[in-house]
Amino acid sequence: MTRYKITGTIFLLYGLFACQSKKEETPVGRFQLTDTMRQRISIDTATLQTVQSELRFSGKVTPADNKITSVFPVVSGFVTRLNVSLGDYVQKGQSLASIRSTDMADFEKQRRDAENDLLLSRKNLKATQELYDAKLNTERDLAVAQKEVENNQAELSRINEVLSIYHAREGSIYNVVAPISGFIIDKKINADMQLPAGFGESIFTIAQIDEVYVTANVYETDIPKLSLHMPAEVELISYPGKRLSGKIDKILNVLDPETRTLKIRIRLPNPGYLLKPDMAATVYIKRNEGEQKPAIPADAVVFDKSRNYVMVYHREDSIETRVIEPLRTTGQTTYVRAGLQPGERIITRNALLVYDAIND
Numbered sequence: 001m002t003r004y005k006i007t008g009t010i011f012l013l014y015g016l017f018a019c020q021s022k023k024e025e026t027p028v029g030r031f032q033l034t035d036t037m038r039q040r041i042s043i044d045t046a047t048l049q050t051v052q053s054e055l056r057f058s059g060k061v062t063p064a065d066n067k068i069t070s071v072f073p074v075v076s077g078f079v080t081r082l083n084v085s086l087g088d089y090v091q092k093g094q095s096l097a098s099i100r101s102t103d104m105a106d107f108e109k110q111r112r113d114a115e116n117d118l119l120l121s122r123k124n125l126k127a128t129q130e131l132y133d134a135k136l137n138t139e140r141d142l143a144v145a146q147k148e149v150e151n152n153q154a155e156l157s158r159i160n161e162v163l164s165i166y167h168a169r170e171g172s173i174y175n176v177v178a179p180i181s182g183f184i185i186d187k188k189i190n191a192d193m194q195l196p197a198g199f200g201e202s203i204f205t206i207a208q209i210d211e212v213y214v215t216a217n218v219y220e221t222d223i224p225k226l227s228l229h230m231p232a233e234v235e236l237i238s239y240p241g242k243r244l245s246g247k248i249d250k251i252l253n254v255l256d257p258e259t260r261t262l263k264i265r266i267r268l269p270n271p272g273y274l275l276k277p278d279m280a281a282t283v284y285i286k287r288n289e290g291e292q293k294p295a296i297p298a299d300a301v302v303f304d305k306s307r308n309y310v311m312v313y314h315r316e317d318s319i320e321t322r323v324i325e326p327l328r329t330t331g332q333t334t335y336v337r338a339g340l341q342p343g344e345r346i347i348t349r350n351a352l353l354v355y356d357a358i359n360d
Helices: 002-025 035-040 102-133 139-165 220-225 351-359
Strands: 042-045 047-063 068-071 077-082 095-100 173-177 182-187 204-207 211-219 231-236 243-256 261-269 280-297 302-304 307-315 318-330 333-338 345-349
Touching: 035 351, 047 220, 047 261, 047 318, 047 333, 068 182, 077 102, 102 139, 102 173, 211 220, 211 243, 211 280, 220 261, 231 261, 280 345, 302 351, 307 351, 318 351, 345 351
Parallel strands: none
Antiparallel strands: 042 345, 047 211, 047 280, 068 204, 077 095, 095 173, 182 204, 211 261, 231 243, 231 280, 243 261, 280 333, 302 307, 307 318, 307 345, 318 333
16 A cells, blocks of 8 residues: 555655656747748848948930930921921921911022023023034133033032931921930920021920939038949839949039039849939939948838837747847848847848847
8 A cells, every 4th residue: 555655655756756847848928930930030141241322313314315305496487287296206207287477488489590590501502503503603701601601500519418417398397307316205285386587595405215324413521432333223213113224434524513513323124214304313322431340231220219129030939129220221231339240140021020029
C-alpha cells in the first residue's frame, strides 16, 4: 500500500514538472506571428549605403527647340476656311487654312502681266530676228530684243516663285500649309476672321513631340548643387506615382530677374505621346552626400508618440520594437543615424500592423 502511494506521488510530481517546463518554453502572452499576419508582411535587411539627398523643383513639359516651328501669315485678308483644330496631328505640306487676300490678287495680276510681257517680247524677238536675217536692222537691235525676253522671263519666274512660297490657289486665295509634321500646339485664328495688315503673331505653332524636355526652375541656393548629366526623375500630375528617368541635358546660364531662378532641361523620350506640352511636372534630382549609413525602405518606419520605430525581426516569436533616429528620407529610402545596424532584419510592409499588435 505504501509502495503504491509513493509511485503515484512520483507520477504526480513528474506531471507537474512537465507542465511547468512546457510553460517555460512558450510563456503566456508572448507575441507570435500568425499565418495570416505572416502573409501580409515583408521582411528586408538594412544595408549600408551612401546617403543621398533629393532636390525637388517644379517644371513643365516643353517640345525640343529644334522640333517646333511657328507659322506666320505672309498676307493680310479674310480667313475663308480652317482645316485643323488645336491638338491635331498634321503632315508636312498639309493645308491648315485658306485666306482670301487682296495681296494675292495683286500677285496674280502681276503674274498675268508678266506672262503677257514675256509673250510680247518673244514676238518682238522673232520679228527682230527676221529683220536681222534680212539685214534690215543691226546686231544691237537683236541683242536688245533678246535681253528684253530674258528680263521678262526672270520677272515671271520671280512672281511664280513667290506664289509657290505662298501656296497660292484660285487666284486670290493664300493657302497656309504645315512646314513640318507634328501636333498643333497653338492656334490663333478661326474661320471668318479678318487678319489685318501687319499682323505680327504666329497663327499656328507645330511641334514634334516624339521627344520632349521637362524645363524646371532652380533657385539660386540650389544652383551650386547641380551639374550636367546628373540623373533626374520626373513625375507628372497626370500620372501620379509614376516616375520617368532622365538626365540634366542643359543648364541655361541665364537667371530670370523676376523669379530669381535658373532653368534646367531634362530630355525624355515620349513613346505614345503620353507627355503633352505644358503638362505640370515635378523634377527630383538625387545627389550623394559622401557619408554612409544604414538604409531601409521608408515604409518600415513607424511614427508614434513623437518617436520613430522599426520592428526588428529575430524570429516569428521574437520581434523587437526599437527606437531609431532617422537622418533623412530620400524618395522611398530612409537613412538611419542611430538605432539600427547594417544586416539587421526589419519588417517593411505592414510594419504598423505588427507594431499595434505588440504594443497595444
